[in-house]
Amino acid sequence: MAITQLVWLRNDLRLGDHPAIVSAHQQGNLALLVCLTPEQWHEHNESSAKCALREQLIETLQQQAHALNIPCHVLALQRFSDCPEAIKALCQQHGYQQVWWQNELPVHEAQRDHKVAETLTAHNIECQQLAPDLIVSGPVLNQQGQPFKVFTPFYKRWLATLSATVSPAYDLPQQQSADISLPEPFHHTTDSTSYREDLWPADYQVIREKLWQFCHRKEQHYDELRDFPAKPYTSTLSPYLALGALGPRECVEAIIHSCGEGERDWHTSVWLKELAWRDFYKQLMGFFPDLSKSLPFKPETQRVQWNHNPAAFKAWCEGNTGFPIVDAAMRQLNQTGWMHNRLRMIAASFLTKLLLIDWRQGEKYFMETLIDGEFAANNGGWQWSASTGCDAAPYFRVFNPTRQSERFDPDGQFIKKFVPELKGVDSKKIHDPSSALRQQTGYCAPVVDYKKARADAIAAFENLKQ
Numbered sequence: 001m002a003i004t005q006l007v008w009l010r011n012d013l014r015l016g017d018h019p020a021i022v023s024a025h026q027q028g029n030l031a032l033l034v035c036l037t038p039e040q041w042h043e044h045n046e047s048s049a050k051c052a053l054r055e056q057l058i059e060t061l062q063q064q065a066h067a068l069n070i071p072c073h074v075l076a077l078q079r080f081s082d083c084p085e086a087i088k089a090l091c092q093q094h095g096y097q098q099v100w101w102q103n104e105l106p107v108h109e110a111q112r113d114h115k116v117a118e119t120l121t122a123h124n125i126e127c128q129q130l131a132p133d134l135i136v137s138g139p140v141l142n143q144q145g146q147p148f149k150v151f152t153p154f155y156k157r158w159l160a161t162l163s164a165t166v167s168p169a170y171d172l173p174q175q176q177s178a179d180i181s182l183p184e185p186f187h188h189t190t191d192s193t194s195y196r197e198d199l200w201p202a203d204y205q206v207i208r209e210k211l212w213q214f215c216h217r218k219e220q221h222y223d224e225l226r227d228f229p230a231k232p233y234t235s236t237l238s239p240y241l242a243l244g245a246l247g248p249r250e251c252v253e254a255i256i257h258s259c260g261e262g263e264r265d266w267h268t269s270v271w272l273k274e275l276a277w278r279d280f281y282k283q284l285m286g287f288f289p290d291l292s293k294s295l296p297f298k299p300e301t302q303r304v305q306w307n308h309n310p311a312a313f314k315a316w317c318e319g320n321t322g323f324p325i326v327d328a329a330m331r332q333l334n335q336t337g338w339m340h341n342r343l344r345m346i347a348a349s350f351l352t353k354l355l356l357i358d359w360r361q362g363e364k365y366f367m368e369t370l371i372d373g374e375f376a377a378n379n380g381g382w383q384w385s386a387s388t389g390c391d392a393a394p395y396f397r398v399f400n401p402t403r404q405s406e407r408f409d410p411d412g413q414f415i416k417k418f419v420p421e422l423k424g425v426d427s428k429k430i431h432d433p434s435s436a437l438r439q440q441t442g443y444c445a446p447v448v449d450y451k452k453a454r455a456d457a458i459a460a461f462e463n464l465k466q
Contacts, residue, residue, distance in 0.1 A: 004029045006091065008101040008116075010109075010244075012133045013057045014204065015064055017169040017247025020100040020130050025173050029180070031096065032065055032072040033087065034058050038189045039078040044108070044375065045367035049195035049337035053371055054243050055188045056202030062185065064204065069176040074186035080112035084119035091125050098126040102133045105286035106375055107293065132286075134279045135248040136161050139286075147287040148280075150391045155276050159267060162252070169249040195371050196336055200239045207240050211250065215258035215271075223270040229329075229340040230413035235271065236338070238372035241278070251275060281380035284390055291379055294360055296388035300464050304388070306358040315447050316351050317365055319418075322438075322446035324430060325405035326350045328418040335418070337371035342408055348385035349399035354453040356460060359386035387461065395461035398454045405431040419443070 005024035009032060012018060024030055036058075041051055058074060065072040075086050091099065099120055103113055117127040131137035140158050141147060148154035201207075214235045218225075225233035240246045252272070259266035266272065285291050296302055315321050319330035329343035339347070344366075351362045363382040367373040383389025387397070409415055412430035416423045421443040422430050429437060438445060 003027075003097050004031050004095070006031045006033055006094075006096040006099045008033045008035070008087065008099055009061075010035075010101065010104060011242070012102055012244035012247075013054070013061055014245050014247060015061065015068075016172045016204075017250045019170065020102055020128070021173055022170045023128070023130070024098075024100045027098070029176050030070045030173055031094070032061075032070060033075065033090065033099075034061075034072070035075045035077050035083050035086065036186070036189060037077050037079055037082065040080050040108070043079075045364050045373075047194075047337065047367065047369050047371060047373055048190055049369075049371040050239070050242065050373055051190040052188075052192050052194035053200055053202060053239055055190055056192055056197075057243060057245050059185065059188070060202050060204060062183075066182045068173060069178050069180050069182070070173060071180055071182050073183050076186065076189070080108060081115070083112055084116045087116055088119050088123055088125065091120065092123070096125070098128060100128040100130065102130045105132055105282050107285075107289050110286070132282065133244055133248065134282060135252060135275060136165070136279055137248075140279070140283060147283060151277065151280055154280050155273060158276050158279060163267065166252060166256070167249060169247055169253050199236070199336060199338070200371060202245075204245065207237075207245055208250070210240075211235070211237060211246060211254050212258075215254040216261075219255065219258055219269065219271050220262055220264065226270070227342040227408050229332075229343055230409055230411070230417070234340060238374075239338070241275075242372045242374040248275075277380070278374070278377050281376040284380065285376045288390075291383075292375075296386075297383055297390045298388050298392070301386075301388035301461075303464055304460055305463070307356045309355065309357060312355045312447050313351075313357055313361060315444075316347075316355060316357075316362075320444050321350065321448075322444045323350065323401040323405075324412075324415045324419055324422060324433070324443075325409060326401050328409075328415045331418040333366075333369055337369060339366075339370070342404075344381060345385060346399055346401055346404050348382055349393075350401055352382075352386040353398040353457040354401075354448050354450065356453070356457050359383060359388060396458050398457055400450065400454075402432045402450070 005028050007020045007024050007030060015021065021030065038051065062072040062074065073090060077083065077086055104110065117129065120127050136158050140154055140161060218233050221233055225231050237246060255269050255272050256266045259269060291297060316330065319327040321327055326347055329339055329347045333339040348362055351357050352359045359382045363378060366378055380389060384392045387393055387395040412427045415430055421441045425433060425437060433443060
């Protein structure tokens with residue numbers, strides 16, 4: 001009789017398109033495991049919205065698995081350090097002799113995986129550790145065998161590797177025989193009202209429909225329309241990608257299919273290129289552990305003299321900076337747990353360059369608030385904006401929020417949605433209202449003078465050269 005194979009799911013919360021599930025199922029019956037570690041998630045600044053969505057997805061996944069007679073154990077732990085003993089005890093209780101998982105790259109996750117493997121191996125339980133859950137799962141290296149530090153050459157090699165290895169999404173596991181005792185449903189640790197279920201339902205059928213509808217209807221227009229926050233042309237799939245509710249091969253398959261229908265070359269898909277940034281930042285986490293330790297990629301930028309300004313930081317967090325596009329962005333974040341990508345760059349540039357506040361404060365606030373907060377991508381985006389990171393914006397590149405607003409929200413449609421004080425303001429005046437208009441509408445005065453703040457930021461970075 002084949003031994004039941006245990007698959008440990010982490011940020012790859014799905015049954016379909018799952019290499020570990022497929023490989024394990026080829027060797028026998030399946031059982032699944034998820035470990036809840038809310039104390040660790042809290043320490044990692046994960047938002048209550050993300051934690052609530054995660055638990056809703058786990059509940060749905062457990063129901064799906066049990067309908068296929070696949071036991072899905074959910075262990076209620078606190079921290080990563082609780083995992084080795086708890087997983088060993090589960091294996092011994094149920095006679096599981098082999099555990100499968102996909103490795104994760106940040107430092108704490110890698111340490112957890114190492115400790116679990118060490119503990120299980122010491123008790124004669126085999127560990128099958130698969131490549132990370134990325135589109136191109138193996139390391140993408142330059143000709144010297146070193147990791148790329150600039151995205152464009154990384155992307156060329158990444159795309160060439162993908163072209164040579166592209167494969168269809170893996171199927172769902174088949175139903176198992178019914179003579180299996182199924183674990184009890186688990187108890188949630190996070191209130192489900194913490195996130196907008198109307199925007200991000202924990203329904204795997206709906207998630208896949210969202211993916212295919214985006215690729216069929218919007219992906220071809222993504223390049224020209226993705227930067228306009230009032231136009232719904234981004235995928236809004238990021239919360240599901242962050243938790244692995246969508247598989248990488250599923251995304252590529254949908255892109256290839258929709259490009260084929262439109263007689264376009266899938267290699268030129270700009271959405272695919274955006275997905276490559278996620279792989280880029282995750283691989284950097286694996287190669288450069290300091291990124292997991294709140295350190296800048298460029299060590300010299302550790303000497304930047306950031307401002308300590310709690311009042312300005314509070315105004316930024318609450319969307320009361322007096323710069324309409326920045327305030328609309330931050331209010332969207334606070335109200336929905338999500339922010340449009342162009343706005344993330346504008347808001348981050350404003351905090352790090354115009355307020356000259358340490359990027360780590362913004363990185364933490366985003367993680368604490370975003371439903372799609374993904375450590376590697378969030379860290380990479382903030383370091384890019386702050387000019388401290390890998391392939392970052394040059395330090396003298398400072399977004400002018402008013403110009404950005406005029407360019408990407410020309411009619412003020414997005415601003416009016418999230419800054420109701422300015423609803424009645426003319427679209428030409430809404431990007432930088434006069435003092436009289438601000439008094440009249442009750443909208444706040446700017447917290448900084450753009451020209452002076454820009455000069456101060458550039459000077460702060462130029463001082464590093466001396």
